[in-house]
Amino acid sequence: MSENNEKVGLETFHYDNTTVRNFLVATTIFGIIGMSVGLLVACQFVWPEANFGLQYTTFGRVRPLHTNAVIFAFVGNGIFAGVYYSLQRLCKTRMYSDLLSKIHFWGWQLIILSAAITLPLGMTSGKEYAELEWPIDIAIALIWVVFGLNMFMTIIKRRERHLYVAIWFYIATFVTVAMLHIVNSFELPIDFMKSYSWYAGVQDALVQWWYGHNAVAFFLTTPYLGLMYYFIPKASGRPIYSYRLSIIHFWALIFIYIWAGPHHLLYNALPDWAQSLGVVFSVMLIAPSWGGMLNGLLTLRGAWDKVREDAILKFMVVAITCYGMATFEGPLLSLKNVNAIGHFTDWIVAHVHVGGLGWNGFLTFAMLYYLIPKLYNTKLHSQKLANVHFWIGTMGILFYAIPMYWAGFTQSLMWKQFNPDGTLVYSNFLETVTQIIPMYALRAFGGLLYLSGVFVMVFNLIKTAKSGSFQAGTEAQAAPLMKDYKPEKSEHWHRRIFEWKPVRMLVWSLVLVAIGGAIEIIPTFLIQSNVPTISTVKPYTPLELNGRDIYVREGCYTCHSQMIRPFRSEVMRYDPADLEYSKAGEFVYDHPFQWGSKRTGPDLHRLGGKYPDSWHFYHMLDPTSMSPGSIMPPYPWLFEQEWDKRRTPAKIRAMQTLGVPYPEGYDAQAVADAENQAALISKGLELEGIKMSSDAEIIALIAYLQRLGTDIKNVEGVAEGN
Amino acid sequence: MKKLKYILLILIMVLPGLSFGQEAAEQQSFFEQYKIEIVLGLTVVISIVTVVAMYVLLIALKMVLKLKRAEMGIEEEEKELIPAKEGEEGVGFWRRFWNRLNDSVPVSKEHEIATDHEYDGIRELDNRLPPWWLWGFYISILFAVVYLINYEVLGTGPTQDEEFQAEMMQAEEDVKTYLASLGDLIDESNVTLSTETADINAGKAIYDANCAVCHAADGGGGVGPNFTDKYWLHGGDMPSIFKTIKYGVPSKGMIAWEAQLSPKKMQQVASYIYMMEGNTAANPKEPQGEVFERNDGTVEDNPESNPDFVDDEAALEDDECC
Known part of the structure; x- marks a missing residue:
């Protein structure tokens, strides 16, 4: 001093x-x-x-x-x-x-x-x-x-x-x-x-x-x-x-x-x-x-x-x-x-x-x-x-x-x-x-x-x-403090340079x-090769998008990952048919990503097509019916609440703004498309003896779950509409 | 009170172990799997033990020498492992060792390295950087440089995809060697019905654990089709059942079990399912598929001789059910 x-x-x-x-x-x-x-x-x-x-x-x-x-x-x-x-x-x-x-x-x-x-x-x-x-x-x-x-x-x-x-x-x-x-x-x-x-x-x-x-x-x-x-x-x-x-x-x-x-x-x-x-x-x-x-x-x-x-x-x-x-x-x-x-x-x-x-x-x-x-x-x-x-x-x-x-x-x-x-x-x-x-x-x-x-x-x-x-x-x-302060040469360099200059400290920290x-971060955005594209990966259908919103809302990511790591033990467990681990190009339409950080339940990235719709129906209603001993809670409200028709056009427009390639003007058609897909799922369930309104949230969630990780397997590139 | 504290502490450490005793039975393949980790762990333990042992030896040696000298009548003033520095007189061995390790100035001399800084009564000393800390920092930086050169500059370290491919190839080879060593391999071309009680019991266990949720414990069906009627979607003879279990019917939600059940286990569970036909189920699901006439309940069916089996995938295409 x-x-x-x-x-x-x-x-x-x-x-x-x-x-x-x-x-x-x-x-x-x-x-x-x-x-x-x-x-x-x-x-x-x-x-x-x-x-x-x-x-x-x-x-x-x-x-x-x-x-x-x-x-x-x-x-x-x-x-x-x-x-x-x-x-x-x-x-x-x-x-x-x-x-x-x-x-x-x-x-x-x-x-x-x-x-x-x-x-x-x-x-x-x-x-x-x-x-x-x-x-x-x-x-x-x-x-x-x-x-x-x-x-x-x-x-x-x-x-x-x-x-x-x-x-x-x-x-x-x-x-x-x-x-x-x-x-x-x-x-x-x-x-x-x-x-x-x-x-x-x-x-x-x-x-x-x-x-x-x-x-x-x-x-x-x-x-x-x-x-x-x-x-x-x-x-x-x-x-x-x-x-x-x-x-x-x-x-x-x-x-x-x-x-x-x-x-x-x-x-x-x-x-x-x-x-x-x-x-x-x-x-x-x-x-x-x-x-x-x-x-x-x-x-x-x-x-x-x-x-x-x-x-x-x-x-x-x-x-x-x-x-x-x-x-x-x-x-x-x-x-x-x-x-x-x-x-x-x-x-x-x-x-x-x-x-x-x-x-x-x-x-x-x-x-x-x-x-x-x-x-x-x-x-x-x-x-x-x-x-x-x-x-x-x-x-x-x-x-x-x-x-x-x-x-x-x-x-x-x-x-x-x-x-x-x-x-x-x-x-x-x-x-x-x-x-x-x-x-x-x-x-x-x-x-x-x-x-x-x-x-x-x-x-x-x-x-x-x-x-x-x-x-x-x-x-x-x-x-x-006196105004005309000049640090002395004999002072410690750090004191001379930083310790009496808070703004300098702030700028250098930044x-x-x-x-x-x-x-x-910047190279991942600018350099294409960092996220190799996969041509068969297509945007979610409007119904799947709604299902995804439900998935996000319920915080599924707190227990389930969507990221199969490149290990034999993971591809054998989660994708025994094709042994595909999760690739960067599969997530290009995921706003936000849902990779998760903890597996209290299994990974879900290749869940699509693994079980019939009816399995998911019963499982979400009471997980222990399909997996005895499961500690996953039941989700009965998904069977009572209706998926979000009102905001669907806005959702599609937002996705378009974010660069998801839906055709121009698709927002006008989105609800009708979603309803059709929901009706199909609902009809499928009916054949299994399940009566469920096609407007229920569970239908949208099933649509999303059945889509998960399946695009990479569509060699012909037919992804939309299932 | 103190004792209780320690006992409790030990209990916490050991408790988790109790509930895992049952795993001991599966240790054999565990060791196979975690060779590297076990070797690494052992290395750490052994090196710690070695260091401690050497230290004890050193002390023992010193004592022996001292005794020897005393015997020979040589009087020598005691030398310490770490000689006391100025200002450290009367400070114990460990304290001195600790000071030396950190290159610190002892507390009694700290006024010599005190800065003139004072903030709200807080003063600052200016001890030298602990050498082990500084060297640790240097080594970690060296590690970083070597790591980046290895993986990102020269590319000599494998990418994660290369690691994956290598792991899969190695595993494939290992499995092949193992299966070859077993001799007779069971697959859909040679699978036969086994009516041995042991096999049927094993099949029942597998069925209850994996199949019952969709097909019901008594085979009456649920999410999946009914096994007790004469109707089969994908063929009701042994090779067909085996094949359906092994490869699944992914389009209809039937999982391929190949990766999870060994051929023998698939034969056992297929046999168990085979025998279900004709049972009475509590809640039988309506028939799906077509009536499948078995040639004989006990003898293996030859897929070639059974036209239904060959066409069965095609026949399914018009099946609106499921």
């Missing part, structure tokens, strides 16, 4: 604690809601009846509610609470605008509320972790900009010359999330709450997982690293271990992270080169991630005696350890031979929950235990209860993760096991599911433990708050994160 910091008359100001408190309350409430919904969906694996027989609470719709609630509501509010608290103190100034803080807080809660209403209603864009429909997407972008503006203006009018490492992470978070969200949310609305992804098939998958992976990176990781850099030294009273480690791991992390998205699509219909980039950048990511872990853990040197007593530090240590484990496991899973085993299984679910429950959850709890007594000017009600919470939570994580690792590994091995005569040992997919149901039960128990811990915390914190009085503003004093995204 040197001579530039001569006291030029101290200014007195107040930190805004109210917004911080509000965000803390919100993170707690939505933590409980998000985790309870998680527990509900976990129970549905063991007792499918736990969907209460309602479409609004069936797995495919509630699972996105769980992920959105814990990521954007629980962790999101946690980020904002931590940022609002630490940023003011690190910049020695009140937040730039109380109005913007208010808009930010209430805007974000409204977004969450709208998500909680629309997702159970089945309003979804069908893209994992980005399910919210277009009006909410726009609201998110706006509120995110409000947050960014408020944060950035606070930084601009700071009274501390240099930006602490936590703020670097906040800046990178803001700019990258904005970029990811905007690029991934390009969608064409057909009316309020219904839209189609701008991208199709392979491109959509690449953009989506570039987003999805970096939502983990820049929503669940970088802001929390920022929080770690603030709260660990504060809670332990120890200095940060290594400044140069901060610099290197920060820049390396944000640059490398953005490239790693394709590791979610290994052995999928993605060009080989993109997969290779995903692999190598994931491997190079270990060191930058561990740099953060080391800087956190080693900061605690000389404070380990405190860790033994202090629940806050304990939570932090486990959080950082989980971060270290998850960021080692991630690169491991990105090696293609390991991914071949782990992908589509519960291993991935275990992996994300080590990160989510351990890293994000425990760091949030540590922050809550640290901040509530501070904001209420009192002491924590009970250290003992906090320790109880710590142990219950840790047990919860173990009970969650270990059975899921076990389940994932077991199921994957069962999928791949062959008899010497070339047949699959577990040819019935269901066998591999029923085998791991005990693991699902244990997992639900782990979730219950974890959630119980949160209730213990809430009790403790309420007691704490009641014992003190809320401090709406903390008074502080600092001198304003440049670094844009490089990887651009190099991976």
Whole structure:
């Protein structure tokens, strides 16, 4: 700080604690809601009846509610609470605008509320972790900009010359999330709450997982690293271990992270080169991630005696350890031979929950235990209860993760096991599911433990708050910055170049994160050879398109993949007749893509023509009638509701805008064509003794399911109309 | 309390194992399948054990040497594995080892590497980068370069399609060799009815697991046709039933079972289905196809001698049913 910091008359100001408190309350409430919904969906694996027989609470719709609630509501509010608290103190100034803080807080809660209403209603864009429909997407972008503006203006009018490492992470978070969200949310609305992804098939998958992976990176990781850099030294009273480690791991992390998205699509219909980039950048990511872990853990040197007593530090240590484990496991899973085993299984679910429950959850709890007594000017009600919470939570994580690792590994091995005569040992997919149901039960128990811990915390914190009085503003004093500052030559290069220049920091962060995204995504759009066309692949018929919308609405992708990987065990299981794995050219009309990321049920990409229509009819009405022991829930409402005739012309027009080659003016004819096809299916069912109106949603869904993956087999190219 | 905690911990680790005991029976082909993974795992375990063993040996050796020296009367001041640095006196072995591993300045000397940064009371040290971390980073970058050269520049690494083709070819060869080693192969040209109790029981098990959902447990039919009447869509003799099971009738939703059932199993289930004709079903489906006259209930039918079988695909074309 040197001579530039001569006291030029101290200014007195107040930190805004109210917004911080509000965000803390919100993170707690939505933590409980998000985790309870998680527990509900976990129970549905063991007792499918736990969907209460309602479409609004069936797995495919509630699972996105769980992920959105814990990521954007629980962790999101946690980020904002931590940022609002630490940023003011690190910049020695009140937040730039109380109005913007208010808009930010209430805007974000409204977004969450709208998500909680629309997702159970089945309003979804069908893209994992980005399910919210277009009006909410726009609201998110706006509120995110409000947050960014408020944060950035606070930084601009700071009274501390240099930006602490936590703020670097906040800046990178803001700019990258904005970029990811905007690029991934390009969608064409057909009316309020219904839209189609701008991208199709392979491109959509690449953009989506570039987003999805970096939502983990820049929503669940970088802001929390920022929080770690603030709260660990504060809670332990120890200095940060290594400044140069901060610099290197920060820049390396944000640059490398953005490239790693394709590791979610290994052995999928993605060009080989993109997969290779995903692999190598994931491997190079270990060191930058561990740099953060080391800087956190080693900061605690000389404070380990405190860790033994202090629940806050304990939570932090486990959080950082989980971060270290998850960021080692991630690169491991990105090696293609390991991914071949782990992908589509519960291993991935275990992996994300080590990160989510351990890293994000425990760091949030540590922050809550640290901040509530501070904001209420009192002491924590009970250290003992906090320790109880710590142990219950840790047990919860173990009970969650270990059975899921076990389940994932077991199921994957069962999928791949062959008899010497070339047949699959577990040819019935269901066998591999029923085998791991005990693991699902244990997992639900782990979730219950974890959630119980949160209730213990809430009790403790309420007691704490009641014992003190809320401090709406903390008074502080600092001198304003002098205008004519020039860094000295003797200063560290990073301080000279970046740390007193927030705009420069922002621009370079953006440049670094844009490089990887651009190099991976743009060629897939521009270079034809990346998605080899297949001449027999034709657009969906209007009825199939409606069926597909139902498939998306019901969130079928949360349990079923549409991606047969190029393995013997997968082509033998899913396409024994032709042994075709899924090709990039088959998905060119898929807005959005529905490859999925988890197989609780079998892959559906070559489902078309596998079973008669009547099989699907009975199966959707009661899955156990056709697959005894199935844990798929029944879908009776599909037999009562009617498929969407009204919006069909608009759907066709939207598809045309997106480049799907329907003949000109086809929208006028679409409904009639759809009705004809529906009547045919309905008549076919009648011959099987099934009476069903051709207007029922099930008819459209059957049309879509029977079309899946069949075009590639039409040598003559007759695809339309079945 | 402490003990209880540990017992619980161990229980969590072991619990998942309990429900999977039943898999042990199928281990043989499992080992075949996962040779590489097992070898890799073993290598890791062995290398860890080796390192630990060498460490123990080293300590043992030191102790022996010390004893020897004491015997010989040589007095020597104790040397430590990792000598203490300045400022580290009185710090335990592991702490010193840890500091050395990370190249950290010990806590007692940290004022020497403190920067003048201070933010809201947070100070920053400037320890050197942990060498193992830095080298790990370098190695991962080297890995990336080599990987990209191998797969994307030189193209010496296989693409995923090449890997797939190789896997399929290898599997085809293995299966062929295995089937050849069995001698008599069952296929549609030589399949015969087996009335052995063991075969029929096995056939029933396969039928109940795979066929009953569509054809009903008693063969009365449902989504699929009725097996108890004399009407057959695709022929009712052994070779025809076998063939329908093996290749399926994809256009009508009958799956090809070739990939999932071995020839022997297909013979067993075909025999079981064959014997169903004439049974009484609880809910028989209406007849589909044509009356199929079997030459003889027990002897194999020769497809060539049976005109119905040969034309049966063609005959089906006009069949509006199903």
